[in-house]
Amino acid sequence: MFKPLPHSTDASVPVVVNGAAVSVPAGSTAAAAMLLGGAGHTRSSALSGEPRAPYCMMGACFECLMEIDGEANQQGCMVIVREGMRIDRQMGKREVRE
Amino acid sequence: MITAFDLAIVGTGPAGMAAAITASELGLSVAVLDEQPEPGGQIYRGVERLAISRAKHLEWLGPDYAAGLDLARAFRKSKIEYFDAAQVWQIEPVENGRLFYKRNGVTGILNAKKFLIAPGAMERPMPVPGWTLPGVMTCGAAQTLMKANGLAPEGKFVLAGCGPLLLLLAAQLLRAGVRPAAILETEVHRWAALPRLPGFLAAPGYLGKGLALLREIQSGGVPYHKGVTHLAIKGDTQAREIEFACSGVTHSEPVDLVLLHQGVVPNGNLAWSMRLAHEWDDAQRAFRPVLDAQGRSSNPAVLVAGDASGIIGAKGAQAMGQVVACAAAIDIGRISKQEVNERAIAAHAELAKHRGARPFLDTLYRPAQQWIAPRDDNTLVCRCEEVRAGEIRRLVLEQQCPGPNQMKSFVRCGMGPCQGRLCGLTTVELIAECRGVLVQDVGYYRIRSPIKPITVGDLAALDVPLRSDAVNP
Numbered sequence: 275m276f277k278p279l280p281h282s283t284d285a286s287v288p289v290v291v292n293g294a295a296v297s298v299p300a301g302s303t304a305a306a307a308m309l310l311g312g313a314g315h316t317r318s319s320a321l322s323g324e325p326r327a328p329y330c331m332m333g334a335c336f337e338c339l340m341e342i343d344g345e346a347n348q349q350g351c352m353v354i355v356r357e358g359m360r361i362d363r364q365m366g367k368r369e370v371r372e
Numbered sequence: 373m374i375t376a377f378d379l380a381i382v383g384t385g386p387a388g389m390a391a392a393i394t395a396s397e398l399g400l401s402v403a404v405l406d407e408q409p410e411p412g413g414q415i416y417r418g419v420e421r422l423a424i425s426r427a428k429h430l431e432w433l434g435p436d437y438a439a440g441l442d443l444a445r446a447f448r449k450s451k452i453e454y455f456d457a458a459q460v461w462q463i464e465p466v467e468n469g470r471l472f473y474k475r476n477g478v479t480g481i482l483n484a485k486k487f488l489i490a491p492g493a494m495e496r497p498m499p500v501p502g503w504t505l506p507g508v509m510t511c512g513a514a515q516t517l518m519k520a521n522g523l524a525p526e527g528k529f530v531l532a533g534c535g536p537l538l539l540l541l542a543a544q545l546l547r548a549g550v551r552p553a554a555i556l557e558t559e560v561h562r563w564a565a566l567p568r569l570p571g572f573l574a575a576p577g578y579l580g581k582g583l584a585l586l587r588e589i590q591s592g593g594v595p596y597h598k599g600v601t602h603l604a605i606k607g608d609t610q611a612r613e614i615e616f617a618c619s620g621v622t623h624s625e626p627v628d629l630v631l632l633h634q635g636v637v638p639n640g641n642l643a644w645s646m647r648l649a650h651e652w653d654d655a656q657r658a659f660r661p662v663l664d665a666q667g668r669s670s671n672p673a674v675l676v677a678g679d680a681s682g683i684i685g686a687k688g689a690q691a692m693g694q695v696v697a698c699a700a701a702i703d704i705g706r707i708s709k710q711e712v713n714e715r716a717i718a719a720h721a722e723l724a725k726h727r728g729a730r731p732f733l734d735t736l737y738r739p740a741q742q743w744i745a746p747r748d749d750n751t752l753v754c755r756c757e758e759v760r761a762g763e764i765r766r767l768v769l770e771q772q773c774p775g776p777n778q779m780k781s782f783v784r785c786g787m788g789p790c791q792g793r794l795c796g797l798t799t800v801e802l803i804a805e806c807r808g809v810l811v812q813d814v815g816y817y818r819i820r821s822p823i824k825p826i827t828v829g830d831l832a833a834l835d836v837p838l839r840s841d842a843v844n845p
């Protein structure tokens with residue numbers, strides 16, 4: 275759905291999107307990494323289970339809730355990528371853990 | 373110990389940055405908080421980084437965007453305490469009240485004599501059939517991806533809706549060599565806007581920039597459908613097809629990505645959570661806080677600047693930030709009205725010029741009823757709690773549900789993680805339409821803190837009492 279634009283000297287940051295290695299420009303958000311990784315949907319609705327994906331990219335809509343380094347319910351558009359970050363789809367609602 | 377400031381400013385868009393610079397120059401001790409890791413707000417998002425590693429992108433985004441760089445640099449040099457990546461989740465709207473924020477996973481508290489909030493704007497929700505499908509985003513989202521992440525749409529994509537941002541995005545993408553498959557422009561109101569043209573012409577550079585954008589889009593060869601009266605996005609798990617109607621003819625096109633836009637509205641949750649008095653702005657079809665000419669709200673502890681006060685644009689927001697910072701400095705008693713007069717008058721004159729352009733733009737791009745109160749019963753209004761337009765209509769007409777807060781009780785409309793940001797205006801417009809009353813008589817959601825996501829653990833970790841009488845009465 276999205277591609278990197280040319281003419282950038284941003285360093286690349288390796289992350290893991292849904293189990294696959296992806297390189298994203300430094301300073302990118304986790305939600306952008308998902309879009310660049312061609313994730314399609316990035317979560318499924320906690321109610322109906324229908325597929326959803328980032329919508330506003332500015333922290334308002336909460337459609338980009340995802341699992342980041344194992345932590346669920348993170349707003350992917352508000353989190354800047356770090357090397358080795360694991361970014362995963364969140365299916366349904368967050369599970370309560372001990 | 374809680375650090376105390378004269379003034380706490382929320383937001384580092386043009387209004388917040390300008391307010392911070394002015395307030396510090398006037399001798400106030402200033403804290404500035406913003407949830408993003410870098411200053412600029414959404415309008416100048418990432419501008420400092422682009423200047424370093426993506427100069428070409430800066431050129432594509434254009435001089436109005438690059439202008440943010442000077443402001444960001446002046447902001448960095450100003451004598452303020454800047455809390456980047458800090459999410460403000462509660463402000464006690466009293467003088468010497470506390471401001472609660474989360475930063476690096478930890479809750480912080482600071483104290484301020486007054487609060488100047490500049491949370492900016494967000495795109496108006498545009499609920500059309502299929503708008504929750506992956507592959508549907510806002511024009512602003514695509515622009516943010518270009519600014520903050522250096523990404524552009526791939527495959528066949530269309531821009532649908534209307535407003536200056538939609539046209540600007542089309543031109544910015546074309547400059548980067550990325551061509552939209554089509555622009556589907558919903559009805560604009562040229563004749564109604566015409567009498568308001570003089571104010572627009574008096575505002576510096578507006579007409580020239582608007583015409584230049586239209587020329588760029590035209591010479592870019594983008595198919596431009598005008599007067600679109602119906603939109604529906606279709607697909608199973610992903611947007612695959614867009615259906616649109618104009619001049620009485622329905623068309624259908626395969627598509628990979630749809631970018632919607634129907635103007636911008638004040639980003640209101642912080643102001644609402646502080647119980648500021650609001651009024652309905654019928655020209656902009658949105659609520660805005662009731663303010664005096666210097667940005668003082670109904671609460672003596674709170675001032676508002678920028679697009680959160682009603683949409684005025686980046687340049688207007690910058691001027692207003694200066695105006696409101698002067699008022700704060702006077703009210704705090706740091707400086708006399710006479711001492712600040714010259715500065716305040718200049719900023720006021722600048723603000724007035726930009727404000728003068730709005731009536732034309734507001735009228736030209738006033739959203740038609742079907743975009744703010746969806747006709748199709750099956751269209752989702754509340755994306756979080758999955759409440760559809762038909763359900764809202766039924767509850768008003770059959771169950772006499774009178775307003776948005778009662779709608780929460782019936783179907784949890786507006787009670788999901790986005791706290792009504794993406795359904796609030798649609799819900800109140802639908803209720804008003806069904807009841808045959810004005811939107812101002814329907815009111816809005818009662819927004820309560822925390823207005824940003826925090827955990828029970830965050831609250832438990834606080835070693836101070838939450839004075840609940842000062843918030844959410």
